[in-house]
Amino acid sequence: MTKIVEVNDLKKSYKDFEAVKGVNFTVDDGEIFGFLGPNGAGKSTTINMLSTINKPTSGEALINGYNIVTDKNKVRESIGLIFQESTLDEKLTANENLMLHCRFYKVPKEKREERIKEVLEIVDLSEKRKQVVETYSGGMKRRLEIARGLLHYPRVLFLDEPTVGLDPQTRNHIWEYILRLKKKAGITIFLTTHYMDEAEICDRIAVMDHGDVIALDTPENLKTQIGGDIIEFRTTENEKAKTEVEQRYNVEVKEVDDKITFQVNEGNAFLVQFVKEFSIEITTVNLRRPTLNDVFLQLTGREIREETASKKDKKPIKRRGS
Ligand SMILES: Nc1ncnc2c1ncn2[C@@H]1O[C@H](COP(=O)(O)OP(=O)(O)O)[C@@H](O)[C@H]1O
Ligand SMILES: [Mg+2]
Structure with a gap:
């Protein structure tokens, strides 16, 4: 090539x-x-x-x-x-x-x-x-x-x-x-x-x-490197919940915007077990495939947010119907 x-x-x-x-x-x-x-x-x-x-x-x-x-x-x-x-x-x-x-x-x-x-x-x-x-x-x-x-x-x-x-x-x-x-x-x-x-x-x-x-x-390869599925959830007590996830499943936990995320293999089976056995009240929970946002998060510890666009970039946003 x-x-x-x-x-x-x-x-x-x-x-x-x-x-x-x-x-x-x-x-x-x-x-x-x-x-x-x-x-x-x-x-x-x-x-x-x-x-x-x-x-x-x-x-x-x-x-x-x-x-x-x-x-x-x-x-x-x-x-x-x-x-x-x-x-x-x-x-x-x-x-x-x-x-x-x-x-x-x-x-x-x-x-x-x-x-x-x-x-x-x-x-x-x-x-x-x-x-x-x-x-x-x-x-x-x-x-x-x-x-x-x-x-x-x-x-x-x-x-x-x-x-x-x-x-x-x-x-x-x-x-x-x-x-x-x-x-x-x-x-x-x-x-x-x-x-x-x-x-x-x-x-x-x-x-x-x-x-x-x-x-x-x-x-595809960038996302595959993350491995497995992503579980994301919210609770009434995030600090405690993070500790519990870390200790119970021995995984790395991230929190962005009140949302706790971690990676697992076999997400479907895991999710059922997780909801059943977790001791802190879960308010929302979601299972999904990794995105490029997860890739960036894994690499840097931060998210790329659309709000990071400079004022100059944001100027002419037009929404449909407005
Ligand atoms: N002419 C310049 N003088 C000083 N700093 C600059 C200049 N142009 C860009 N920078 C700085 O270099 C960095 C990279 O800018 P830029 O390449 O525009 O980033 P991106 O396109 O990824 O948003 C920024 O921190 C920006 O402030
Ligand atoms: Mg630029």
Whole structure:
């Protein structure tokens, strides 16, 4: 498998603060690769280095075989970039925005019309191409940005938090387009997210925290490493209950938001026994398969919460029906 992205001990410091602490990973050609981590983990900083926007403090990376420091132009030709914040010109139509980008990326004149048509079709915006962007919904703007990122036929498309601030239904739509892209355009997709469910869609995930990649695998493997099922329950006396679980079953217990969780094998059989023999009153109890949230919790002792999104990220949340 060709490595389209190769990253070697890449670091970024701001004065004496290490935002990215020397990360190592590779991305296969055609993969959907995700950075999952809470706000401030260093996801955007890494993407910005890989896309030549920020200069690394040290270390090395190759995109499509080109060095991100010494072959900047070749790297830029090889990538499409969708920032966390919109960079569309809202006063222009979709078509005009795309035309500008074609010129900027020196797409040959005779190919521009055809390319624009092609990318608008991928994101289902062909019919809206003559509308000014300020009339677009949040989801349509994101789709247009994705289309724009594809215009010069990049090998790798970088998407920084592609669905932040969108309502759940629109988020799902954006994901359909991203998956469609993978099929149609055959390109590598490199994205960041702090949404667990989105990370599930990736072929592989690098879990990031405090500037480090702390785990890297397929979502399935990451969850399997946790082993077994998760029991979560609430009681009237959590402190006592935690001690009892630890002593009775000899397992590691975690408590987040009044909810006590621990892992067991054979969850169904265990649950029956547990409810029967536990000495403290249980108010709610639930048995489930591990999620990526459990993976992060196991790795760091904390949860990735959607509330960790910065104010800037949270700005345009729209709910259905409001
Ligand atoms: N220009 C900068 N100057 C100083 N600190 C920065 C700068 N950019 C980012 N940081 C810090 O680096 C860390 C990682 O930020 P970032 O890469 O944006 O995280 P993420 O995208 O995972 O939320 C954060 O603590 C952030 O405050
Ligand atoms: Mg970010």
